[in-house]
Amino acid sequence: MSPEDDAIRGLREALKVSPDNLPLRVHLAQTLCNYGRFDEAATEYRSALSLSPENADVKFGLASAYLSLDEQSKAMVILEDLCRSAAAPAKAFVVFAKLLLGEGKVRDAVIQYKEALERDPASADPILGDQLGVGEAYQDGDVVEGRSRESTQPEIESFVSEVERPKIKFEDVGGMDKLKEEIRLKILYPLQHPEMYKAYGKKIGGGILMYGPPGCGKTYLARATAGELGAGFISVGISDVLDMWTGQSERNLAQIFEQARYNKPCVLFFDEVDALGGRRSDMSSGAGRHVINQFLSEMDGVEKSNDGVLVLAATNAPWHVDPAFRRPGRFDRVLFVPPPDLEARASVLRIHLKGKPQDAIDFAQVAKKTPEFSGADMKAVVDQAIEEKLRLALKEGIPKPLITRDMIAAAKTLRPTTREWFSTARNYAIYSNQGGIYDDVLKYLNL
Template identity: 40%
Template sequence: MPDDSPLIQSLRTAVDAAPADVPLRLHLAELLLNDGRPDAAVTEVAVALQHAPGDAQARELMVRAMGVPQQTAPGAPEPAAESPVEKRKGFDWQAAEDQVGDVVPPRFVETPLAAADGTGTGNGNGNGNGNGTVRLADVGGMQDVKDRLEAAFLAPLRNPELRRLYGKSLRGGLLLYGPPGCGKTFIARAVAGELGASFLSVSVNDVLDMWIGNSERNMHQVFETARRNAPCVIFLDELDALGAKRSRTLHNGMRNTVNQLLTELDGIDAEANEGVFVLAATNVPWDVDIALRRPGRLDRTLLVLPPDAPAREAILRYHLRDRPIENVDLGRLAKATDGLSGADLAHVCEAAAERALLDSARSGTVRMIGMKDLLTVAKDVVPSSEPWFASARNVAMFANEGGMYDDLVAYLKKKRKL
């Protein structure tokens, strides 16, 4: 193997320092190709294609490095020189991918379940279909949650004649609760997408103010904005902060804020909140003021649990989509990560990438992220939901008045945690 020129040596150093810099790596590959070293160029282009599978320049360089002849029309003279655009015309990319299959390994062992069965690829941390509008189809798995949402909100909206027949109003509220990091916010956005409604996310920082009366005014303004833009979904994040139990609140300002929220949920008259849907989320529903959960307010609850197997596949696929991976068996990985939240799964992918990066830096050779990295990390991750279930177990056992937490009790019994 010929010695590297000073320029190639400098580029190799730069690529080692920034392995994800695709243009820099392709520049190195082109220099190697021009230096009569196609095998070395193929190696560099293969890594670039892992970072950017659709990059036109990388594909063109791979064709040149592999020495694939350009297809021309029968009887046409061979052109003296061809531009990259001319080389790409009519090229059989499938044949080229077959030829370089040993150089560029498959990213996944098989078609992921979540993609194959149409359950979607959303993860609770992204934008689902990529056009900015999230739908329930973008939520992987979690069919029970989808069915409950369909019954609570979506079916009445899609069937106006039945709605009028049964006197069903388009107002209502639903409280999502469960351990942190399991996609409650993402599900709320998906509901807004299904309704074709505006989405107004409200946190404690948007409402609470140090000056007397401003918090109540801010809460009123939120609902007025939603009424003007109906149909609109108001998403109250961290409801335990906005609607904490007044019996435990010493500050008058907080009690007044809860009172204002109750007033807005009821509406000035029967038609005030028509077309305004209120979704709320909390990790600790037992700290929410009981008045907020009375009929006509947030009277329906929905337990959002750690993702099931199809949802875990979708989340893992999402977080591995732009990383250099090879031979990843998503089905096996989903089984190994049972009980992990969406946030935990994101951490698994991040930590596996870190392992591969450190190995590459120490050895001087770039390597892909494989199943060994992912399984090793997953084995060491303690589910972040465990502390939540420890607290929820006590509530399910001793404070389940009126069957409020029957779903939680059923889940704990199923998992033999109760």
């Protein structure tokens, strides 16, 4: 038997006799760590924590074990909690700062690292200090924070390829005039007439949150906005955000915002942003909360730098979105994207039929026959009609243009997909309409 096994077996045996002996259990955990058995160590630290839930050293031990196991997000949750307590050891702040830096949260990393130095100057980590620009200068109270930008730049370049250049423009989007105007006010005009905004002391910045039933063009409009501006387009979806949250992604929010700034003018689009909803129980604490807070602080940064980045977000479930998102400078414009009205439905049809063989289609007539249809539903009408026509053409050998009747026949085979959303939204609009955010939904429903 090796000395390692001997030592560990001895400790385990002693613990069998006195399972509640905290120092003994911690000693076993440390010994396991020394031998690289981090998995078992984590188990012992967890038992130790159940004996002494607020024990700072045990928490730090557990976080370290998780780190050695490459379980960053678990370590993060513990450190986040630990570093709020007065009892936290200085080295916990150092480790926390490293993790934050790894996530691109330079500002927060600096704060934590300074706290470590404050508590124990001997905890200084010269390499980390150098990366954060917190070094000798800090000793005389003069902090240098200039290093961050340079050090993140190469990482940005490595995923620049994800910036799209959409071809579609506002004219390719049917209806949505109010939203288009809002977007022009927020970004097009400020870019074109900065002096005008300055003269009136109007601050530029903040984002627009779009909500409404699925298929009504939220994602489509975001893309068209970039096309209209000749801007880059970065779309961040639920899965990206959840990956960041669970530590499965190298990318993080700070990098994405940085990438948008680097590619300005740029539309930065967060799709299905309810995944970031602070109201969801799984996002309201720990690492989930951390991602939300990071998101919000980045939003605030965009306002300050006001540099040709338009932040748009969309959700089908605005009731899951944390109210903190709606503060000034964040998503201070929350806009309802309703299903297209009569006129908009006609223009969605026209858009999707462009370049297709057709003969004098009465768009208004088809629009009349498609109440409650979403933009996506209208597109489905077009697809369906084309498919049918193609089938006929192949059978008869003669291609014929699409006519009004084809469109109406296709519409009859389809049902509007917006109803279900309204049956949910209705309740929120009536019973939790704080600040009147759902006034437009109520108006739409004639309530």
